[in-house]
Amino acid sequence: MLVAYDRPMPDTLSTDLASAAVVDRAVRRASGLVKWTKYDDDVIPAWVAEHDLGQPPAVHERLRQLVDAGAYGYHAVDGELVEAFCNWVFRRHGWSPDPDLVRPTNNVVQGVWASVQAFTRPDQKIMFSDPVYYPFQSLGSTTHRDVVKWNLVRDGAGWHYDLEDLQTLLEGDPSIRLLLLCHPNNPTGRVLTSGQLTRIVELAHEHDLIIVSDEIHYDLVHPGAEHVPTLTIPGASSCTIATTSGIKTFGIGGLRCAVTVCGDEQLHAGLAEIPENLLTAPNRFGCEASIAAWNTGDAWVDDLKAVLDANRHRLVDRLHAELPEVGVHLPESTFLAWLDLSAFEPGDRPSTWLRAQTGVACESGPKFGIGAEGHVRLNFGTSPALLDEIIDRLVAGLAHA
Secondary structure, three states: OOOOOOOOOOOOOOOOHHHHOOOOHHHHHHOOOHHHHOOOOOOEEOOOOOOOOOOOHHHHHHHHHHHHOOOOOOOOOHHHHHHHHHHHHHHHHOOOOOHHHEEEEOOHHHHHHHHHHHHOOOOOEEEEOOOOOHHHHHHHHHHOOEEEEOOOEEEOOEEEOOHHHHHHHHHHOOOEEEEEEEOOOOOOOOOOOHHHHHHHHHHHHHOOOEEEEEOOOOOOEOOOOOOOOHHHOOOHHHOEEEEEOOHHHHOOHHHOOEEEEEOOHHHHHHHOOOOHHHHOOOOHHHHHHHHHHHHHOHHHHHHHHHHHHHHHHHHHHHHHHHOOOOEOOOOOEOOEEEEEOHHHOOOOOHHHHHHHHHOEEOEEHHHHOOOOOOEEEEEOOOOHHHHHHHHHHHHHHHOOO
16 A cells, blocks of 8 residues: 655756665655565664665656656557667667567566467476575476576686586486576676676577566666677577567556567467467556667666666675675675675574674675575665765674674
């Protein structure tokens, strides 16, 4: 239920996000955002993957126009949505998807589940890499497919993909039919390189594999790394489906809007076998917010990325200096940090333990699968001032834990 509040939400964080970012916690809680209402008022929320840094001004303006007009009826703006998306990814990522192969959906997860149903049989297996976005852990059980894990490997620099291991797994099990990539990876922030993606596509052709690439964090890759859309890799079009959205970039997760992009007409026809009423469609406000953001948001996103880049360095630098017992690497992407609390022996519910020690709410690591024991995921997509308070609490609460 949306709680009434008597102060307006901030319209935007201005063109200078770094200096103007202010997060009013009382307003956030009063607005009914689950990030801010799940825990008591004295807890700082850094758990759900939703940043606090607002939206481009055009999003607010367009939604106000719709509300003022009472435009709550049926709509037909899918074509505008697809056009705005295609223009955005061309400008930002050099990707030119065929608009006729783009399918608007309610959310990214929907595109993933639909692809599993469309391109695999119950006697075939699906593969993904732990640690990974935790809803994917139920992908096998809910679609009645067995799951093979191609897990990330941890080293001194963080987490990485072992392509030789992938080759070995595929050669050893011809029943593997679909590989789900979380690209960029949530929760580790690891980004697959062009060379790695090229090898994955080669293996897909060698082993008759469908690739489903979840690229929801694609806009939020930091200096030193680059997001390469999987469908830009030579040979990928005949075996790849990408699913993405603007909700992480623009902080509009509640508006429910995404796209699923097929690499060729054969894949598009296969996905179309899923009944339309199961795929559903984004709502009017989600479409209009995404269109406005994609059409106008370039400079705003550049400012957003500058804040997130500064935040990731501030978080990691301070933890390394003031709380070296916490294992953390500099994420290449996202606004999420993957913290290893194993040195503190936090038990099998590390986020609950951390919240009791510090008053900071993070996402529990074990939900993300194998290798995530003792970890929590921390959202640093907030104002620099609030991030400092989060770090201060971590340092004070864990210094003698």
